[in-house]
Amino acid sequence: MSLTNASPAEAAKAAKLASHSLSTLPTSARNHALTAIHSALSQAKDEILLANAKDLKQALEAANNGELSLSIISRLDLGKKGKWEDMLKGILDVRDLEDPVGKISLRTKLDDGLNLERVSCPIGVLLIIFEARPEVIANIASLAIKSGNSAILKGGKESTESFIAISKVISSALELTQVPNNAIQLVTTRDVIPQLLQQDQYIDLVIPRGSNELVRYIKDSTKIPVLGHADGLCSIYLEHTVSPELAVNVIVDSKTSYPAACNSVETLLVEEASLDTLLPQVAEALLAKGVSLRCDASSKAALTSKLPASSSAILQDAEEVDFDTEHLSLTLAIKTVPGLTDAVTHINTHGSHHTDCILTSSSELAESFIAGVNSAGVFWNTSTRMADGMRYGFGTEVGISTNKIHARGPVGLEGLMIYKYVIRGSGQITVSYGEGEGHKPFKHEKM
Amino acid sequence: MSLTNASPAEAAKAAKLASHSLSTLPTSARNHALTAIHSALSQAKDEILLANAKDLKQALEAANNGELSLSIISRLDLGKKGKWEDMLKGILDVRDLEDPVGKISLRTKLDDGLNLERVSCPIGVLLIIFEARPEVIANIASLAIKSGNSAILKGGKESTESFIAISKVISSALELTQVPNNAIQLVTTRDVIPQLLQQDQYIDLVIPRGSNELVRYIKDSTKIPVLGHADGLCSIYLEHTVSPELAVNVIVDSKTSYPAACNSVETLLVEEASLDTLLPQVAEALLAKGVSLRCDASSKAALTSKLPASSSAILQDAEEVDFDTEHLSLTLAIKTVPGLTDAVTHINTHGSHHTDCILTSSSELAESFIAGVNSAGVFWNTSTRMADGMRYGFGTEVGISTNKIHARGPVGLEGLMIYKYVIRGSGQITVSYGEGEGHKPFKHEKM
The missing domain is CATH 3.40.605.10 (Aldehyde Dehydrogenase; Chain A, domain 1)
Known part of the structure; x- marks a missing residue:
């Protein structure tokens, strides 16, 4: 050094x-x-x-x-x-x-005595x-x-x-x-x-x-590629079939266990059918932890009719900007959506593609959410705060990436590697291969 | 559309x-x-x-x-x-x-009923x-x-x-x-x-x-990542133990089979010990195919003493710029180097990290070249023109990349993919995990 x-x-x-x-x-x-x-x-x-x-x-x-x-x-x-x-x-x-150096991720026999390998190697200078x-x-x-x-x-x-x-x-x-x-x-x-x-x-x-x-x-x-994330606007979609206990636990952990972290939840998307059933318990638990709730009209109306006056008095009105804001504090924006499709659309357009979660007892809806949400982490029935290299078992974490190429999500040593293609031959030349007389095809056998 | x-x-x-x-x-x-x-x-x-x-x-x-x-x-x-x-x-x-969509490249059991998967998905918009x-x-x-x-x-x-x-x-x-x-x-x-x-x-x-x-x-x-290569300055290192026939075949194919291609050779690095033995035959074969040879002083002297006057008369003098130029035509720059280390250093500093090749009968030298050269393709005893998605067996080629991140070398469909991390849980929250009473460790079992 x-x-x-x-x-x-x-x-x-x-x-x-x-x-x-x-x-x-x-x-x-x-x-x-x-x-x-x-x-x-x-x-x-x-x-x-x-x-x-x-x-x-x-x-x-x-x-x-x-x-x-x-x-x-x-x-x-x-x-x-x-x-x-x-x-x-x-x-x-x-x-x-x-x-992480020298790992072989592809090995193909191109022809007799002509073997292709793809080998991991360092990127160069960080x-x-x-x-x-x-x-x-x-x-x-x-x-x-x-x-x-x-x-x-x-x-x-x-x-x-x-x-x-x-x-x-x-x-x-x-x-x-x-x-x-x-x-x-x-x-x-x-x-x-x-x-x-x-x-x-x-x-x-x-x-x-x-x-x-x-x-x-x-x-x-800079024109150099940057590995990192500027925002962590994570959302949870609260579907009506999930158990109240699971919903309360996961949402409270996602919001309150470390509010300044990028993997904390910032927006709660509530299915209309959950407004009167699940949302009140969730809101009570969050308010008890000191979370400020910024509610859209429907969720505020539902909570006002269900919560004691002392609780509903401290509900705040959400403005549009709240659904595009990473609060990084004990503030949660709440928006009502008719169903899964609108939740996915909201996340894909307002989120930061960091980590988003669905709470539901339906595996069918969960798989549809997982396929539709375009984020580095897509979770079913667990806290957004699970998005972390140590929790994923990577041993170390270089950072978290919301890039769409190279490395995404928590990045371990693998994110510092690229690969090279190595061919070991015995004099083969390209003009020998192809179609027609005097030419032969490549073998392309996986090894 | x-x-x-x-x-x-x-x-x-x-x-x-x-x-x-x-x-x-x-x-x-x-x-x-x-x-x-x-x-x-x-x-x-x-x-x-x-x-x-x-x-x-x-x-x-x-x-x-x-x-x-x-x-x-x-x-x-x-x-x-x-x-x-x-x-x-x-x-x-x-x-x-x-x-290429939906391929699972990692599957870890984080805990009972809490499974992590890394799943390939499209990048988004190209x-x-x-x-x-x-x-x-x-x-x-x-x-x-x-x-x-x-x-x-x-x-x-x-x-x-x-x-x-x-x-x-x-x-x-x-x-x-x-x-x-x-x-x-x-x-x-x-x-x-x-x-x-x-x-x-x-x-x-x-x-x-x-x-x-x-x-x-x-x-x-643009600030958007670009997948492509601007230059293809490929080199071949001619070590003295390789057979003359192999050297002639591979170098002629690398230079003449399609001179305008990015994977054609532009610089021939000749080991001193090959100057009088291998180089004259190689040069004769190239001249016969109409290749212009731009020689440094040592290689020109060696060729002048070995080749007939009619051939040596058409040799050209290399200038420094020739070793940094992608000629994309029937022109080849020739430089003399004492040995492998200098060849590798020349390639890493003057090349474009596209594809480079060593011709040698020594597997030890070949492996040292393969480890030392920092290019998308590193070949031993075969033509630089093998660097191609069809020849590699990728089925199709999106392009060739000399980027150092994401995708390198010939890029097939894989280069158009990224991944997302999916966790399917059953209500687990992060505060349950860790050290100390009331906490448990993650299992991190590969599945």
């Missing part, structure tokens, strides 16, 4: 060159580098926490002057209970994942732009090395001292391994993001880790 | 809406639509060839006035021997391919921009319908009459099927490409089919 003051173009070029040798290292060499990083960081705990304390001190001052929000302090603090240990454990977790959290640097370095990709890291300026300290330790650790130092580079120069985003000649994929605003800015500012 | 005079934004929005129902049609309905298109086109041969004749007439006039190159005439002509039949056969070939060849419209409509994607087609103006005639026939044929008419739209309005390229809200993927200039212009003009 090198701590670079090089220009963005030089850094990107060096990362690309390093990626060529990193991509050919055997599994053992890449895993060994992760072990080396892990032990070097373990040993350097004190000096890193000292650097982190400097960042914290500066951030506190800035917060006191009103220049920084207090929520950043907590994200900055590497000394917070469990954070350091989690960071170190994360490195070994990634090391112990299956090697640019990771992230905000304050200093532990991300160790996590991303691990993911990059494990997957054989070079990475250029650009972190938020609030964590500069922590980043530099961690990066120096990783750098010395890598000196003793086969991973080229330029494969992982930390850029500390200020205001270089626009220039980095122009290096499409060298950088193959940008991964923003941070706020919606950061992701949206990056998507709008 | 609709022939639209709608604005690009309206056309794109209509295509997106149509994609939602197209994507849920069963295999049989999509295949039936292809059968219907095939028979409608068969019956309408005369009127389509009549429209094509109008295009041809206008193109001939333009060519006579020097406004159009003559090579376009041949590409325009649907009446050319075999072209009409090939177009019709292509529709049935696509119909008979395996359905924008296909192509040049004069009128048969492309039938090919693309077939690929789109088979893969469940909507498509907006914008063809070169020289084929307008043919496009309109074909599009009307396809449109009437689709009226009798379940494929929504707006799923396939032909845009005939002039000068709308820039506006179409701005519809990233509705269009998910752009596929340019045409010249390098067209592809490069499109890549530079």
Whole structure:
């Protein structure tokens, strides 16, 4: 790992060159580098926490002057209970994942002695732009090395001292391994993001880790493919045959277990037939958890007639914009729909294609919803918050993608891979194949 | 299929809406639509060839006035021997391919009654921009319908009459099927490409089919992902242990069987040890086929001392730019390298990551080349021209991609697919899982 003051173009070029040798290292060499990083960081705990304390001190001052929000302090603090240990454990977790490099996904005998294979290989150079959290640097370095990709890291300026300290330790650790130092580079120069985003000649994929605003800015500012999601406008469709208990549990979990998460529900689509039966219990449970309900006219009328006055008094009127808003807070928009078709249409046009769910006892309706909803996650009778790489069993999560190509939903190491087609031949030439005399057909046998 | 005079934004929005129902049609309905298109086109041969004749007439006039190159005439002509039949056969070939929709690539039991699946689904809306060849419209409509994607087609103006005639026939044929008419739209309005390229809200993927200039212009003009390749700068590394016969055959095929193709070889990297042994025979064979050889100093010296004066007299001197040029003609640049490492470095820095090849009898060197070269196709002892969807056995080819994400190399129907994660649950909520009392772990069993 090198701590670079090089220009963005030089850094990107060096990362690309390093990626060529990193991509050919055997599994053992890449895993060994992760072990080396892990032990070097373990040993350097004190000096890193000292650097982190400097960042914290500066951030506190800035917060006191009103220049920084207090929520950043907590994200900055590497000394917070469990954070350091989690960071170190994360490195070994990634090391112990299956090697994503060199997996064969297709093997065809084109002819005798002429075999085609499709083999997974690293994408090349990743640019990771992230905000304050200093532990991300160790996590991303691990993911990059494990997957054989070079990475250029650009972190938020609030964590500069922590980043530099961690990066120096990783750098010395890598000196003793086969991973080229330029494969992982930390850029500390200020205001270089626009220039980095122009290096499409060298950088193959940008991964923003941070706020919606950061992701949206990056998507709008580069020709390099971006892996990420700006919005998480998730919906649940409440069909009338589901049990009240299931509906209450799933909706409360989807809305309240972590309202600021991208996989929390933002819109509840209520079937007309559920208005008087299921909705009142669901609404009571949500109100009890402090959720603000923004209701359309039908749902408000139904709730007003069924709920005690104290509850119905705090119902709010939904405006059109509520059905296009990711509230990221304890606010839920409620809309009434005649049935499944309208629910699916609403989701496909107003949603963000992140994760959407149907609650129903009918498997037929569920399958129709699953086929019709065009989102990265489509769930039946479970919480939208299940949309997560750890819950899916991916071992690690690079991010969540709402892209429509390459990788979608929670992205693990697989999302950092592409493939190459390899042919091993024995002198075959194309003019020998085809129709007519003197030509032969390809065999195209799956192997 | 609709022939639209709608604005690009309206056309794109209509295509997106149509994609939602197209994507849920069963295999049989999509295949039936292809059968219907095939028979409608068969019956309408005369009127389509009549429209094509109008295009041809206008193109001939333009060519006579020097406004159009003559090579376009041949590409325009649907009446050319075999072209009409090939177009019709292509529709049935696509119909008979395996359905790419609904393939399950991952199945995990997260917990009892909570199952995760990753299921292939269409990407959504494709924008296909192509040049004069009128048969492309039938090919693309077939690929789109088979893969469940909507498509907006914008063809070169020289084929307008043919496009309109074909599009009307396809449109009437689709009226009798379940494929929504707006799923396939032909845009005939002039000068709308820039506006179409701005519809990233509705269009998910752009596929340019045409010249390098067209592809490069499109890549530079849109935020929508582009599936294509602008360059095909392929190289062959000639290692000294390969048999002269194999070397001559493969290099001649790679250079001369279709010099204008993107998978033809442009640079021959000669190992020093091959200069006096293999290169002279290779050069003689190439010269005999009319290939211009642009040699670096070492290769020119070697050839001059070995070849008859009549041959060595026509050798040319390579300039640096020759090693960064896709000649697309009977011109080959020759560069001497000390060995494998330099060959790999040259390819990774000067090539276009399309297809590169090593000629050697050593499997060890071949595997090292295969691991080190960062290209969509890496071949050992076979012609670079093998890089082709039909030769790979994909049944059809959407295009060739030198992108580093999503799809790489020859792209078949698979390249038009993405996936969604589906969870079928029975009321499970996220707060039940985790560590500590009252929580349980996920099972994460592969199914």
